[in-house]
Amino acid sequence: MYGHIYVMQNGQTEFDLNARLPNVHFLNLQSTAPAITPDWLNVAGSDGQRLQTVSFGATTITMSLFISAKNMADFRVVRSELQSIFYSRSIIRLRSSHEPGKVYFVIANPVDIVPVQNSSQSLVDLTFINPSGMAQSLVRSDELPDELDKLDFGMNIPSDRPLNYHSNQNSFSIFNPSDVVIDPYRQHHDLITTIKGSGSNFTIKNTTNNTSISVNSALNTGDTFVLNGVIPYLNNSTNVDTDFGHIELAKGNNNIEITGLKNVDITFSFPFLYF
Numbered sequence: 001m002y003g004h005i006y007v008m009q010n011g012q013t014e015f016d017l018n019a020r021l022p023n024v025h026f027l028n029l030q031s032t033a034p035a036i037t038p039d040w041l042n043v044a045g046s047d048g049q050r051l052q053t054v055s056f057g058a059t060t061i062t063m064s065l066f067i068s069a070k071n072m073a074d075f076r077v078v079r080s081e082l083q084s085i086f087y088s089r090s091i092i093r094l095r096s097s098h099e100p101g102k103v104y105f106v107i108a109n110p111v112d113i114v115p116v117q118n119s120s121q122s123l124v125d126l127t128f129i130n131p132s133g134m135a136q137s138l139v140r141s142d143e144l145p146d147e148l149d150k151l152d153f154g155m156n157i158p159s160d161r162p163l164n165y166h167s168n169q170n171s172f173s174i175f176n177p178s179d180v181v182i183d184p185y186r187q188h189h190d191l192i193t194t195i196k197g198s199g200s201n202f203t204i205k206n207t208t209n210n211t212s213i214s215v216n217s218a219l220n221t222g223d224t225f226v227l228n229g230v231i232p233y234l235n236n237s238t239n240v241d242t243d244f245g246h247i248e249l250a251k252g253n254n255n256i257e258i259t260g261l262k263n264v265d266i267t268f269s270f271p272f273l274y275f
Helices: 072-086
Strands: 003-011 024-031 037-042 048-057 059-068 092-096 102-108 121-130 135-140 171-176 192-206 211-215 225-228 230-233 252-269 271-275
Touching: 003 072, 037 211, 059 072, 072 121, 211 230
Parallel strands: none
Antiparallel strands: 003 092, 024 059, 037 048, 059 121, 092 102, 102 121, 102 135, 135 271, 171 252, 192 211, 192 225, 192 252, 225 230
């Protein structure tokens, strides 16, 4: 009858709320619709407006719980425990048994937890701000295909191809099942590209959307180049000469080409994003 809600506080071990508080039963976890925020340009002397950009704002996550305390003293203890768990100075992670492959990183809104009149029970809707406006996949791309069973139906996972984000080829493709383009430049999305090999003046290019980065430094055997978002590192040092480019991942298939390197070993690591 009841589901499960899993909570992770500040990077600690995830726990089942009902296992910690047996008198608290999880009913539902719901997100509001995507918060579309268009940026319009008004041109003097021209009719209407012109669309410049569209961003997605924060959304509200609602967690529905049923509290069945033994008596009012027990109810007050349960209420205190819930407040201790969810009211925090830092972001917490929520995951439900309804969509176990997706997680939300949220912070709680103030909600009064009160019993039904003349009882020690309560139906309560706790609300949270989801600042990113999106859900993330439980696992990152580079954990696949080993952790494929941690993704769910409805997460745009193709059935006709394996999901692999590591390659030893100079030309290959990767799949972005997200609802949005992965854009570390404009949207500050989490995308880490790690590459090893040997050569100089090499270029990594996504020919699907023509985003690329060229590195004007030699990469020797044993060296590691990392593009963390838009920040490049060579052996953990930011002292690396590039053309200030970056890589974006389009929705769906992305064709990647690497030139100027031999013995390529490359990995793309990012969480999938969903409305």
